[in-house]
Amino acid sequence: MAKHPTFYAVCPLGLEALLADELKACGAKELRAGKAGITFEGSMTVAMRACLTSRLASRILMRLGSSDYYDEEDIYNFACRTKWEEHFGPDKSIRVDVNARRSPLHSLDFTLLRIKDGICDRFNHFMKVRPNVDRTHPDIRIFAFIDDKYCTFYLDLCGEALFKRGWRRDKGEAPLKENLAAALLKLAGWTPDQVLVDPFCGSGTIAIEAASIATNTAPGLHRRFLFENFSGFDKDAWTELKDDARAAVNRHVKLQIQASDISSIVVEKAKENCRQAGFAYLMDNGSIEFSRCDAREVTAPAASGLVIANPPYGEQSNPKSAPVAAMMKNVSDNFKHNFAGWTAWLLTSDRQLPRQMRLSESRKIPLFNGPLECRFFKFDLVSGTFRKNQD
Secondary structure, three states, X not given: OOOOOEEEEEOOOOOHHHHHHHHHHOOOEEEEEEOOEEEEEOOHHHHHHHHHHOOOOXXXXXXXXXXXXXXXXXXXXXXXXXXXHHOOOOOOOEEEEEEEXXXXXXXXXXXXXXXXXXXXXXXXXXXXXXXXXXXXXXXXXXXXXXXXXXXXXXXXXXXXXXXXXXXXXXXXXXXXXXXXXXXXXXHOOOOOXXXXXXXXXXXXXXXXXXXXXXXXXXXXXXXXOHHHHOOOOOHHHHHHHHHHHHHHOOOOOOOOEEEEEOOHHHHHHHXXXXXXXXXXXXXXXXXXXXXXXOOOOOOOOOXXXXXXXXXXXXXOOOOOOOOHHHHHHHXXXXXXXXOOOOEEEEEXXXXXXXXXXXXXXOEEEEEEEOOEEEEEEEEEOOOOOOOOOOO
8 A cells, every 4th residue: 555645734833733633633644743833644635635624724735755965966966856747747837945944055046946957857858848937826836945964845735825715805914814813713712602802803814714613614615726736636536525615614603703993994804804705694694793993992792702812012013103002001991891701812922911901811822923922811801900919
């Protein structure tokens, strides 16, 4: 029996354990956690299912091989030896990306050029034709990862990163990536029977991801993937996976999601994003409500529930606006007055947020929002003050 290929699923730092659970549910075997990713084995159907259903992965790659090297010519020869023709034909356009860590090579640009030469020279040798290079919309994307000893080649199964669900039209200011929003909901323990409030909704990412989770809508259901360009692509298996995913969608789930922002322009963009994501019917039936409201004035729509939000902080806030620390103190006062009995989870890169809000966190989880090291703070809200002993 032929051995299953090896894949590498990339994710934001801190989400490896959650991603491993997702991949196991897809049928992945021999999982090994790394930094910002999971190595696993499985059939191509398992990998396609992961691309279709993973809410946390950023990208899924198929490992082609690894070789030690001394210089760029060794890597060129490795590219010449690799059997690219088993995976795609010369009629497919290609793009090559190189990432290196602790590599002694002097020029990654030259290394990338030699890899492309090796790929094209192999096709030219065996088929008398070379694939075209397309940096913008390639049919095939190849990743080379180079450390101090080895070069490893991967084929990208995705194309666009998996967190790009296909609905975002206007990113707004410092958008929260969709897979991180899904992780926040998972880490906070949110379930569709809990009322959800996001008083800093921005482009609506948290509310839209919550809708996707609650309705069991596969995040990759309405997009294309590069594995569809691979030789031997099993169209029947892919069609069956998508049919199963469509059948699993629950449009009748009971939900109460309240998302708001201080800017009416931003709120309208969030509504449009929600419609683009296919959840207009949830807005129409009142399951999701987007409204213009200052976070300092938001009121609780129920006796209990979860606040999950990505409030503004230094790196993403407008320096001309009121100081963020003072604003968050007022938000905290509103939480204590209007949200007693609720739990608030706030993602921020500002580790002074609990002090600014004069709240004591009951939990904090290190996460990364792009390059920003953040903390996901949990606050159990009660009436009155929850002030730390700072006097």
